[in-house]
Amino acid sequence: MTTLKDFLSQEADKWHAQAAQRDAKRKEWIESVRRLLGEMKKWLKEADTKGVLEIEEGTISLAEASLGHYDAPALRIRLGEREVRVEPRAFRALGPPAAGGLAEGMVQITDNARRYDLYRYTNKYGEQWFMIDEDEYSTKLFDQAQFEKVVVRLFQ
């Protein structure tokens, strides 16, 4: 029977062998989420000329086979008693076929009932986010116009 010491030693070898790559991926992913949320905050401030929105920054804890346990940035956007949350869900996610196969990042925008999924791909254009439209299941490049539509849809 394997002893705990032997078991942990084997697990440590596997874990440490991938540490550098895992840490780099995790850092890159968290930075990417931070950039996306930064864009969203900027778009919200541009639209909220009368200062009605309350934006709260926080973190969400995630666990993934490829990255381990980690905390990633998240947003809560409030309009009165209504709330929309923007939360990263996973680094590895099966995205829309139109955008590619396995995405390197998935973020959800939700009001707890309706949900919009964003998928991150890095390609020759650099980093791109694609959104699955919840109503018609179409895939769209995520930008300021899409974000504004989603926020209106969720708050209305």
Place this chain on the structure above:
Amino acid sequence: MTTLEDAWRWYNSTRRHLRLSHRLANRYWDVLPWSGQLELDDDFRHLDREQVKEEAEMSLSHLDDLAVVVLFSVFESVVRERIGNEVAAESALLRHRALKLAAAEAQDKIAEGSFFHVLQPFKDVHADLVEEVNQVRQYRNWVAHGKRGAPQARVTPKAAYDRLGRFLEVMQSGSP
């Protein structure tokens, strides 16, 4: 539910009804015509707005993972049946007892064996698609076994439906 389309319709209908319940509770509760028939209806008169909202949210929070399990189960059943029928048709033409035995064993594996192995023969031509179907399978397994540990990759019902549907189309076209 016996087809992928049935499962997809079930998921979308269920999701739509839960969202409607949530929206009624969240946005329109106070303007519903409670006076009259609704307040006399035993199913409605004791309803609590927060309870309806919370129950809809709780149901929605589990629906997607459950849908991936359902979609994959239907898909697996369709694939096993279709390949089983194709192999049975070809097995009927075999004459040598060794080949007949091998074909019978193959049919058993197709019907009861690991689904991972059932998909493997398709990998030489459709490697990427088989890999994506395997990712759906792994996620299904993660959900079905109690979500222990962390999943290899997150899969939504839409992502599952797209991949599984494409695989069935490939099978239908006869290209494997």
